[in-house]
Amino acid sequence: MGMFRTPYDRGGALSKEAMQERAERYLDMREKESAKQENRLIAIRYLLLWPFALLPGFLPKVAVAHTVLLLLPYALELVCMLLTGITLVGFVQNATGSVNGRLYRQLFTGLQMRAALAGLFGALFFFAQLLSMLLNHSARTLSEGLVLLMQFLFLLTFVLFFRQTDRVIRNWRLTEL
Structure with missing residues (x-):
């Protein structure tokens, strides 16, 4: 696959790398x-992340604003949380039984x-x-403390979500044909 990551070669056919990847x-x-x-x-733990992620943005007169x-x-x-959710929907829809190498990679x-x-930016x-x-010192208000608490709860919930996701993905194995 070239610099632009297209799976097709110059003739319009799938490249060897793309065919090998799809054969896995x-x-x-x-x-x-x-x-x-x-x-x-996994989906429930992902949904539990959103209240902790969104609440700091809706508190009035906090430094985040x-x-x-x-x-x-x-x-x-x-933004990373939203992209994670979009990818999670595709994962839940397509992760049944077996997948090809291209879907696995994507x-x-x-x-x-x-x-x-998302976890890195949350931390x-x-x-x-x-x-x-x-x-x-003027930022030490109750609302600022609440933002810090919400973010800490987000990080705790995120660790649970990430561990569960990692555990599920580790159950997928490359098979020899």
């Missing part, structure tokens, strides 16, 4: 009922990467909020 098969080693239950659990140092990681966290590793970025926002509260 990944199988789910879990039982079908267990897989459905774990996929539902007017400080770029805090607004930037918060906005990036929300959905499974994409889900892990986007979720990790960055948490530490930026903590630093802002420590350096700015």
